[in-house]
Amino acid sequence: MAFASKSPWVIHYDGSSCNGCDIEVLATLCPGFDGERFGVVNTGNPKHADIFLVTGSVNEQNIGVVREIYDQMVEPKVVVACGICACSGGIFHDCYNVIGGVDKAIPVDVYAPGCAVRPEQLIDAIVAGVAKLDEKSAALAAARKGA
Amino acid sequence: MSLISTLIGTLLFALIAPAVGCLLAGLDRIVSARMQGRVGPPLLQPYYDVRKLFEKERASVNSVERVYVATALLFALLAGGIFFSGGNLLLCVFVITLSSLFFIMAAYSTRSPYAEVGAARETLQVMAYEPMVLLLAVGFYLAAGTFDVGDVLALDAPVITTIWLVFLGLLFILTIKLRKSPFDLSMSHHAHQEIVRGMTTEMSGPTLGLVEIMHWCENVLFLGWIGMFFVWGNPLSIILAVAVVLAVYFLEIWIDNNFARVKWQLMLKSAWAVALAAGGVNIAFLAFL
């Protein structure tokens, strides 16, 4: 029985987004969509979070930060790339300072493309992420039993 | 005899209070959501959260943080046990303060700048509400003639009739004790007005789960203090007390959702002013009349 799927706490990091996706991420938690129906809470602290929502592409300046936040999250954890820039770099793909999507820095579990990504799609992505979370949680429990 | 009854009370409190506190927390989140025009999470959401936290990996910044938190939880349970087994109110106050101290030490021990800010603010919060809490005990003693909470069952009239001013003072600092906005300076349930996560910044997984459980138990205890004002010899008064407790809890949720966090200066000054006015006047009346 995994409880991870019933209480996905998220942390949101704005890589180099134009703020379009960020506004949508926050809108997901607002009354209209009410992410808390599914237990989604925005924590603002990687040590409390289960799901890492990244918006915008990764560049030289922020790649360290993205990695650090990911490292400081406690297992089991899932990364959702929110918006096309986070997925692949989007229209900024060929900029001189852009490295690419979030997967250039950390392993990404769910890709949610869009410009900007819609709240419905984000909820879908989180639900997909939650399934991964359950898998990882079960794996962790098994590893703990084995050890 | 009372030593044994206290220990039994603590055991029972350790079993019942988390369940009650969890439901109250769930209620809080639903009511808050409705006040914001949302549907809100299921009633058992706090339970799911804590279960999840216990499933997470064990990681911490040092070896002692969890020990301190566990000790804080232990003393919170003991304080609840003392109170609900009808023990000494003053001892209950002291033990819950000891619990806060261990929690403060847990936050300081992490040496995270954010947690330290939270811990310093928590220390300040304790200083802000402590006078009123002590005056609560004194007022109760003057009204009931004893510090033993169990003796309210032998009273002819509830203590609220003589110490209603103290009750109002307690209501004011209850907002601090329940960690509700505008006085949730040290750790808030609302991410939007918190510096990272205040005292719990470095606490993750099971440690955070223990903190949540402690918070539930504390809430039950503090609401018990509220209920104590309305209980007397009549057994039906318990129902009245529960009704008042629920009303007060609703009031606290309403306050939580309608006020933004204040600065510490305002919290300290207003809490002390209220303690001096409400507690001081009421006690002076009881002592001299």
Add this chain to the structure above:
Amino acid sequence: MELSFGLLGFLIVFPLIVAALLLVVRQEAPRRIIVIAAAIVIAVASIALVLGNLGASTTLFALQSEAIDFVCTGISVAIAAVIIGFAVRYKNLWAGLLAAVQIVGTLVLEFVFAHEIEVPYGLYFDSLSLLMTFIIGVVGSGICVYALGYMEDFQAHEPEGAADRRPLFFALMFVFLSAMYVIVFSNNMEWMFTGWEVTTVCSFLLIGYTRTDEAIANAFRQIIMNLAGGIGFLAALYSCALTVGTFSFFEFLAIGVNSPAVVTLAVTALAFAGITKAAQMPFQTWLLGAMVAPTPTSALLHSSTMVKAGVFMLVKLAPVLSVAPAPAIMVMLVGGVTFALCSFMAISQSNAKRVLAYSTIANLGLITMCAGVGSPEAVWAACFLILFHAIAKSLLFLCVGTAEHHIGSRDIEDMDLLFDRMPRLARFMMLGIMAMFIAPFGMLMAKWATLVSFVDARQVALILILAFGSAATFMFWAKWLGKLAGIAGSPENVEGTVKPTEWAALLLMACLLVLACVFLPVISAAVVEPYIFTTYGALGQDISGDNLWLASLCTVVVVAVLFAGVNGRQKSRRVNVYLAGISRDNDSRSFQNALSGTAEASVRNWYMEAIFGESRIAPVGVVFNSLIMVVAFVVAFVVTPIVF
């Protein structure tokens, strides 16, 4: 009985012999042997006296001797002469003037009034004296042992070629102990006065030990205030001679309880003497200044001697204060205002010794309040406050002293990471701090009894003072505790060079503290309650035994957590702290800033200078308390009938 009398005499005379010996011995090795042996002998003799007389009521010993009277007068005059000598040398008018007044006063008293007054029972003890004996004998001599190691380090830190005054230092420490025994065992108030003055001059010399300008200035401030207190004592003796015609403390108190009006002036004057010695506002500055002295001096002044003589006097007066309103109100208000304001001011201090000093003054204020209330419960509380404060405060001073020598600072901000750098010492310090302000330790149990006694006495103002003062107490101790609790990586352990004598003394204090807290109900039954019973003929309603034992249980848990629970190896994965960006080094909390440089996060405690600053608060207390005392003396003059 014979044995007890012998022990009494031994405890007074033996430290003097040791002191004389220490003055002569100039080498380190023999000094160490003498001090350790003497400390053990004094501690054993004290414990023997206490254990042999558990539950004793007042026991008077017939001892009357013109010779001793003259010796005492001689000592008082000699002390004043020494002070005048220093006053001339350092050109301090006030000290010289007060000392001159004292010489004249003492001589006139002895040769005009006193030779007609006979005190057949010169010495006595009761359970309160026994409690004090225990504190002086065990805590006091523990500090002397600690001083061995400390002074060695201290001398090493002095500049090259500095004079080595350690023989005098150790001799003074032992004279101090002897003088304290004189104070707690003398029934003849003239002898007690001599002991009183000896403690004054000893602390004068100890505070001025380093002979720096600051030390000399502070020493003179101490001597001026305490000479004023001594003159208060002298005035009380005159008043006694004129109105009640006896110098027997026992009789004086008995007369006072029956007809308070007769002794009002004497009691007010004695209470004034006690207040100066206990460094209550407006006299708090002498104790704050005393911290320039080497730390063992501070420990001795704050815990087992000097200031405790002041509150001992006040607690002895408590039965009279409960029936004499003028001095009682003075004592209550002075103590109360001091407690609240000094607790507030402690918040604004970052110097560890200054925080300790303010906390001492505040706690003495609490004891003073209890004495002023004078009910059996209040005196019960006062006795425990004296005991626990003595042990916990000496532990803390010794910890701060050792920490200062090893981290090079006595600032609380510099004690960051002490938990890693000096693990054992930090735990002792944390224990001491917790024992000062938090349940279930004895100090707070005594505070609880204090609160109950104030409520029963319907002292609303004192209840409010206690409530707000205690809240401030939580603040300044908790933030210090937090500083100590911080852990990061594994910085270098600098504890290895702490001297074994220092560890021995620290361990002794810590063990005493824990035992006293756990066995509080037993101590209550064996020592404190007998005193209450013999003084009041009844026991006050105090905290029920079950609650005390529950507190003992909690004490065990806290101590277990502090010394065993936090030692375990970390089982969970170790992670870095969150620094909202890219961490560079976890131990120093440095991170990459916006310009890709390295920034270090640092956190300081809150001092809230704007609200709790000394310059805001101290004048209020000084003015208020001075007025109270002036009014009390005026009332006392009016009330007391003068008999010629």
